[in-house]
Amino acid sequence: xxxxxxxxxxxxxxxxxxxxxxxxxxxxxxxxxxxxxxxxxxxxxxxxxxxxxxxxxxxxxxxxxxxxxxxxxxxxxxxxxxxxxxxxxxxxxxxxxxxxxxxxxxxxxxxxxxxxxxxxxxxxxxxxxxxxxxxxxxxxxxxxxxxxxxxxxxxxxxxxxxxxxxxxxxxxxxxxxxxxxxxxxxxxxxxxxxxxxxxxxxxxxxxxxxxxxxxxxxxxxxxxxxxxxxxxxxxxxxxxxxxxxxxxxxxxxx
Amino acid sequence: xxxxxxxxxxxxxxxxxxxxxxxxxxxxxxxxxxxxxxxxxxxxxxxxxxxxxxxxxxxxxxxxxxxxxxxxxxxxxxxxxxxxxxxxxxxxxxxxxxxxxxxxxxxxxxxxxxxxxxxxxxxxxxxxxxxxxxxxxxxxxxxxxxxxxxxxxxxxxxxxxxxxxxxxxxxxxxxxxxxxxxxxxxxxxxxxxxxxxxxxxxxxxxxxxxxxxxxxxxxxxxxxxxxxxxxxxxxxxxxxxxxxxxxxxxxxxxxxxxxxxxxxxxxxxxxxxxxxxxxxxxxxxxxxxxxxxxxxxxxxxxxxxxxxxxxxxxxxxxxxxxxxxxxxxxxxxxxxxxxxxxxxxxxxxxxxxxxxxxxxxxxxxxxxxxxxxxxxxxxxxxxxxxxxxxxxxxxxxxxxxxxxxxxxxxxxxxxxxxxxxxxxxxxxxxxxxxxxxxxxxxxxxxxxxxxxxxxxxxxxxxxxxxxxxxxxxxxxxxxxxxxxxxxxxxxxxxxxxxxxxxxxxxxxxxxxxxxxxxxxxxxxxxxxxxxxxxxxxxxxxxxxxxxxxxxxxxxxxxxxxxxxxxxxxxxxxxxxxxxxxxxxxxxxxxxxxxxxxxxxxxxxxxxxxxxxxxxxxxxxxxxxxxxxxxxxxxxxxxxxxxxxxxxxxxxxxxxxxx
Numbered sequence: 001x002x003x004x005x006x007x008x009x010x011x012x013x014x015x016x017x018x019x020x021x022x023x024x025x026x027x028x029x030x031x032x033x034x035x036x037x038x039x040x041x042x043x044x045x046x047x048x049x050x051x052x053x054x055x056x057x058x059x060x061x062x063x064x065x066x067x068x069x070x071x072x073x074x075x076x077x078x079x080x081x082x083x084x085x086x087x088x089x090x091x092x093x094x095x096x097x098x099x100x101x102x103x104x105x106x107x108x109x110x111x112x113x114x115x116x117x118x119x120x121x122x123x124x125x126x127x128x129x130x131x132x133x134x135x136x137x138x139x140x141x142x143x144x145x146x147x148x149x150x151x152x153x154x155x156x157x158x159x160x161x162x163x164x165x166x167x168x169x170x171x172x173x174x175x176x177x178x179x180x181x182x183x184x185x186x187x188x189x190x191x192x193x194x195x196x197x198x199x200x201x202x203x204x205x206x207x208x209x210x211x212x213x214x215x216x217x218x219x220x221x222x223x224x225x226x227x228x229x230x231x232x233x234x235x236x237x238x239x240x241x242x243x244x245x246x247x248x249x250x251x252x253x254x
Numbered sequence: 255x256x257x258x259x260x261x262x263x264x265x266x267x268x269x270x271x272x273x274x275x276x277x278x279x280x281x282x283x284x285x286x287x288x289x290x291x292x293x294x295x296x297x298x299x300x301x302x303x304x305x306x307x308x309x310x311x312x313x314x315x316x317x318x319x320x321x322x323x324x325x326x327x328x329x330x331x332x333x334x335x336x337x338x339x340x341x342x343x344x345x346x347x348x349x350x351x352x353x354x355x356x357x358x359x360x361x362x363x364x365x366x367x368x369x370x371x372x373x374x375x376x377x378x379x380x381x382x383x384x385x386x387x388x389x390x391x392x393x394x395x396x397x398x399x400x401x402x403x404x405x406x407x408x409x410x411x412x413x414x415x416x417x418x419x420x421x422x423x424x425x426x427x428x429x430x431x432x433x434x435x436x437x438x439x440x441x442x443x444x445x446x447x448x449x450x451x452x453x454x455x456x457x458x459x460x461x462x463x464x465x466x467x468x469x470x471x472x473x474x475x476x477x478x479x480x481x482x483x484x485x486x487x488x489x490x491x492x493x494x495x496x497x498x499x500x501x502x503x504x505x506x507x508x509x510x511x512x513x514x515x516x517x518x519x520x521x522x523x524x525x526x527x528x529x530x531x532x533x534x535x536x537x538x539x540x541x542x543x544x545x546x547x548x549x550x551x552x553x554x555x556x557x558x559x560x561x562x563x564x565x566x567x568x569x570x571x572x573x574x575x576x577x578x579x580x581x582x583x584x585x586x587x588x589x590x591x592x593x594x595x596x597x598x599x600x601x602x603x604x605x606x607x608x609x610x611x612x613x614x615x616x617x618x619x620x621x622x623x624x625x626x627x628x629x630x631x632x633x634x635x636x637x638x639x640x641x642x643x644x645x646x647x648x649x650x651x652x653x654x655x656x657x658x659x660x661x662x663x664x665x666x667x668x669x670x671x672x673x674x675x676x677x678x679x680x681x682x683x684x685x686x687x688x689x690x691x692x693x694x695x696x697x698x699x700x701x702x703x704x705x706x707x708x709x710x711x712x713x714x715x716x717x718x719x720x721x722x723x724x725x726x727x728x729x730x731x732x733x734x735x736x737x738x739x740x741x742x743x744x745x746x747x748x749x750x751x752x753x754x755x756x757x758x759x760x761x762x763x764x765x766x767x768x769x770x771x772x773x774x775x776x777x778x779x780x781x782x783x784x785x786x787x788x789x790x791x792x793x794x795x796x797x798x799x800x801x802x803x804x805x806x807x808x809x810x811x812x813x814x815x816x817x818x819x820x821x822x823x824x825x826x827x828x829x830x831x832x833x834x835x836x837x838x839x840x841x842x843x844x845x846x847x848x849x850x851x852x853x854x855x856x857x858x859x860x861x862x863x864x865x866x867x868x869x870x871x872x873x874x875x876x877x878x879x880x881x882x883x884x885x886x887x888x889x890x891x892x893x894x895x896x897x898x899x900x901x902x903x904x905x906x907x908x909x910x911x912x
Binding site for chain 2: 003021
C-alpha cells in the first residue's frame with residue numbers, strides 16, 4: 001500500500017533531479033541543498049507525500065480492523081484453523097464494532113498520554129533535569145509505558161468478547177473488556193508482558209536497521225527492502241500471538 | 255571660583271579614571287566617549303535609576319553645535335514608535351508592559367542645565383511619536399578637540415515583552431538602557447562628504463552603532479540576585495540593607511549591558527588568558543559544556559584566522575526560557591546565546607548561536623561597523639565565520655544537524671534561505687537596514703553576504719580570505735570601517751598576494767554580488783558523444799578531423815561536446831570537471847562571462863559526466879541540480895532514500911495498527 005504512492009513519488013524525485021549528479025549529495029546526507037534547489041518541484045513532491053501517506057493511514061486503519069476481526073475469530077479454540085470462510089466471515093461481521101473500539105482506544109490513549117505526560121511536562125518545563133532526554137525518561141513516561149499494556153488488554157479483551165458474542169455493540173464490548181481485565185488483572189498483565197517486551201526489542205531492532213543501514217549497491221538496496229518486508233510480516237506474527245494470548249486468557253478465565 | 259575648582263577636580267578625577275588601565279594593558283581604541291554610571295535596580299517597579307557622568311571628545315575638525323543621544327528604551331513607549339510601526343507589534347497591553355527612558359536632570363560640566371535645550375528628533379522617518387533620538391543644543395558649540403561632559407540622572411523602565419532588553423518576573427536583561435552618545439563622523443569617515451552625527455532611531459530591523467568607550471559602572475540589586483555584565487567585576491559589596499553593589503569596569507567596548515536574576519548558576523572556564531563566565535539557569539546545566547566548547551572553538555578559530563581577542567574576560571548568558579527574548583544578542587564582551595532545555599546533541603543550534611554571538615566580538619565589537627546602515631558588514635561577515643567554525647569543528651556537512659538520518663551543514667541552511675527566497679533580487683546591500691523590503695532583512699544581512707563570502711573564498715582560496723581578514727583586523731580594529739573600507743582591504747591584499755590573477759581589484763566581484771541584484775546560475779545543457787570512426791585512417795588537418803569510418807574497431811574516435819550556459823546575471827569564474835569513461839578527468843576554467851560555452855574534445859573515450867563547480871564552492875549559484883550531468887544516471891541514492899522512507903513509514907504504521 002505504501003509502495004502505491006511511494007513508487008510514483010520516487011519517479012517524480014528522479015524526474016526533478018534528472019541526470020544531475022547532485023544525487024551524490026543525498027548519499028552524503030546533504031539533503032537540504034537538494035531540497036532547496038528543487039524549487040517548486042519539491043513542494044509538489046512533499047504535498048503529494050503528505051496526501052498519499054494520509055490516505056495510506058486511513059486505508060490502513062480500515063484494513064487493520066477488518067483483518068483484526070478475522071484474526072480474532074481464527075484464534076478462537078472453537079474455530080477451524082486455516083478456514084478462509086471463518087476468517088473473512090469474522091472480519092466482515094465485526095468490522096464496524098472493531099473500528100469503533102479502535103477509535104475509542106486511541107482517544108483514550110491520547111487523553112491519558114496528555115494527562116500523564118503532557119501536563120507534567122508543561123508544568124515542569126523549566127525544571128526538566130539536565131538530562132537532554134529527561135522528559136522522555138521521566139517518571140510520567142515510565143508510568144505511561146506500564147499503562148500501555150493495560151490499555152491494550154482492554155482493547156483486546158473487548159474484541160475477544162465481541163467475536164464470541166452475537167451482539168455487535170462496541171460500547172458494550174468495551175465495557176465488558178474493562179470488566180474482564182479487572183476481574184483477573186495480574187494474570188492478564190503478566191501474560192501479556194512478554195509480548196510487549198518482544199515489541200520493544202522488535203522496535204529497537206527495526207529502528208536500528210533502518211537508521212544505520214547504508215547500502216552501497218543494488219543488492220544492498222534490495223536486501224534493505226526485503227528486510228523491511230520481513231519486519232512487517234514479523235510484526236503481524238507478533239500481533240497474532242498477542243491476539244491468541246488474550247483470546248486464550250478470555251476462554252480460560254471466563 | 256569654588257564651583258569651577260570643584261568641577262575641574264571632578265573632571266580631573268574622571269578623566270584620570272577613564273585613562274587608567276585596569277582591564278587591558280594599553281588603550282585599544284581612541285575612547286572618544288566614556289561613561290560612569292551608578293545604577294540601582296528596583297525589581298518591583300522594573301525600573302533602573304541611574305546617575306551618569308559621560309563625555310564625548312570632538313575629534314573632528316568641525317565646530318559641533320549639539321550632541322545626540324540614543325534613547326533606545328523609548329521605542330517601547332507606545333505602538334506608534336518607529337520600532338513598533340515597522341514591526342507591526344505592540345509593546346504590551348498596558349503601561350506596566352511599556353518601556354521608556356526619562357531624563358530627570360541633564361547638566362553640562364559647568365553646571366548649565368541642559369534640559370531646556372533637549373529635543374527629540376526623528377532623523378530617519380520624521381515620526382513625531384518616536385523619541386529614540388535626543389538632540390541637545392550645547393550652550394557653546396564644541397570646538398575641534400573639545401571634550402563635552404554631561405551629568406545626568408535618568409530612569410529606565412524595562413519592557414515586559416523582551417526584545418533584546420526587558421524583564422520577565424524577576425529576570426532582568428538590561429540593554430540599551432542609558433542615554434548613549436551617537437557617533438560623530440567627520441568628513442571622509444565611512445565615505446562621508448561632510449561631518450555630522452550618525453545617530454539613527456531605533457528600528458525594528460536594525461542594530462546599533464557606537465564608539466568604543468570605557469565604562470565604570472556600579473549596579474545595586476537585591477542581595478540574592480546574580481549579576482552579569484560585559485565588564486570585569488572589581489568588587490561586590492553587601493550594603494547591609496538587603497542590597498548589594500557590584501562595581502564593574504569595561505574598556506574599549508561599544509555597548510554596556512547587564513543582567514540580574516536570582517536563578518542563575520555561574521560556571522567558569524578559561525581559554526588561554528581569557529576568563530570565561532557562563533550564566534545559565536539550572537535546567538540548562540546539561541548544555542554548559544557544549545556552550546564552553548563552542549565558545550572556545552570560536553575563540554581559537556578567530557584568533558588564528560582573524561586576530562587576537564584582546565580582553566581578558568568574556569561573559570555569556572543562556573537565558574531561562576521565560577527570558578528567551580534576550581537570547582541571541584551581542585554586546586562585545588557580553589553576549590547572550592539561546593537554547594531550550596533538552597535539545598539533543600545532534601542538533602547544534604545552541605553551539606551555532608554561541609559561536610555566532612561570540613563572533614560579534616570581532617565583527618561589530620572590535621571592527622565596529624555601522625549596523626544601522628550596513629548590517630551585512632557585521633551580520634553577514636559574522637555568519638560567514640560562524641559557518642566556517644561550525645563546519646570546521648562539528649563536521650563539514652554536519653554543522654547544523656548531525657544525525658545518522660539527516661546531516662545538514664551550517665552553511666547549507668544559510669544558503670538554502672537565500673536561494674529559496676522569492677525576494678532575493680528585490681534589493682541590493684547598499685540599502686539601510688530598515689529599508690529592506692518584503693521581509694528581506696535576514697536574507698540580505700545574513701544569508702546573501704555569507705554565501706557571497708563563501709563564493710569569494712572558492713575563487714581566491716580560504717587562506718587568502720584569512721589573510722584579507724587579518725589585514726582587515728590590523729587596519730580597522732577599534733575603528734569604524736565601512737563596506738567600502740572592507741572591500742578596499744580585499745583590493746589591496748589580494749593583488750599583493752596573487753598579482754593580477756584576479757584582476758587589478760575585486761570590485762568586479764563586489765559590484766555584482768553585493769551592490770547588484772543579479773543571481774548566479776550556471777548549468778550544463780547537454781553532453782554529446784558522437785562516434786566518428788576508427789583512429790585508423792584518421793588525420794588531423796587544420797584542427798578538423800578527416801575520417802575514414804571503420805566502426806568495427808575498438809579504438810574508435812569520439813567527438814564530444816559539453817554545452818554550458820549562464821542563466822543568471824552574475825558573471826563569476828567557475829571550474830568545470832569533465833570525466834571520460836576511462837577514468838581520465840580534465841579540469842577546465844571558465845571566466846563565466848559569456849552566455850554559453852562549449853567544451854570540445856576528440857579522443858578515444860566518451861565523456862561520462864561533467865560538473866560545474868565540482869566542489870560546490872559557488873554558494874551563490876541558486877541551482878545546484880543543473881550544475882552537473884551524467885550519461886548513465888545513478889539512481890541508487892534516490893532508491894536508498896525511498897527505501898528508508900518506506901521502511902520508516904511501515905514501522906510507523908506497524909505501531910499505529912494494534
